[in-house]
Amino acid sequence: MNLIFRLLAVAAAAILAALRGRRAGLLEPSTLKFRVWPTDLDINLHMTNARYFSVMDLGRADLMIRVGLGPAILRNRWQPVLGGATIRYRRSLRPFQRFxxxxxxLCWDDRYIFMEHRMETPGGLAALAVVQGAIVGANGVVAPAEVLATLGTNAASPPIPDAVAALRGQSLPAA
Structure with missing residues (x-):
C-alpha cells in the first residue's frame, strides 16, 4: 500500500474525529494502527529504515489535526518541519505484521517542539524515536508559544526529558 493512501486515510480519520468533537489534548498520545506491506520492505524483507520515519510523519499529521492545528496551519501557511531525530530500532517489522x-x-522550548514516536507490536517495542520539530512561517520559525496561542492555551512545557536534552546537544546531568 502506497504511503499516499495511508496519509489520506489518516487525515480523513483525524478530520472526522475532530468534527465529531473528539479533539485530543496537546499532551495526549495519538495512536494509529498499521500493517507492514510489501512496498515497505527492503532487501532483508523487513520494514526499511526510511519507512519508519515516513510512518512517523503520519503520526505527527494525525496529532496536529486532532489537537486542532490543521486550520491554523492552512490559514497561516505554516509548514511543520523536522530539525532533528534520533531513533532506536529494537525489533524488525516483518511482512504483513501489524504494529x-x-x-x-514531550515538551517544547522557545523554538522547537519535541515529540516521541513508539512503534509497538504484541512482542514489544519495535522502534523508539525522539524528534525535534518546528512550525515554519513566512518569517521563519514560529515560536511554540504562538502555536499554542492558536490552540487557545499558554500552557507551560513539561520538564525536558534526558532524551530531548541529548537531541538539543545539551550535556546530560551527571549520574
Whole structure:
C-alpha cells in the first residue's frame, strides 16, 4: 500500500474525529494502527529504515489535526518541519505484521517542539524515536508559544526529558 493512501486515510480519520468533537489534548498520545506491506520492505524483507520515519510523519499529521492545528496551519501557511531525530530500532517489522504507532508531544522550548514516536507490536517495542520539530512561517520559525496561542492555551512545557536534552546537544546531568 502506497504511503499516499495511508496519509489520506489518516487525515480523513483525524478530520472526522475532530468534527465529531473528539479533539485530543496537546499532551495526549495519538495512536494509529498499521500493517507492514510489501512496498515497505527492503532487501532483508523487513520494514526499511526510511519507512519508519515516513510512518512517523503520519503520526505527527494525525496529532496536529486532532489537537486542532490543521486550520491554523492552512490559514497561516505554516509548514511543520523536522530539525532533528534520533531513533532506536529494537525489533524488525516483518511482512504483513501489524504494529501500532503511538505519537506524543514531550515538551517544547522557545523554538522547537519535541515529540516521541513508539512503534509497538504484541512482542514489544519495535522502534523508539525522539524528534525535534518546528512550525515554519513566512518569517521563519514560529515560536511554540504562538502555536499554542492558536490552540487557545499558554500552557507551560513539561520538564525536558534526558532524551530531548541529548537531541538539543545539551550535556546530560551527571549520574
Amino acid at each position: 501500532t504507532l503511538v505519537s506524543r508531544v
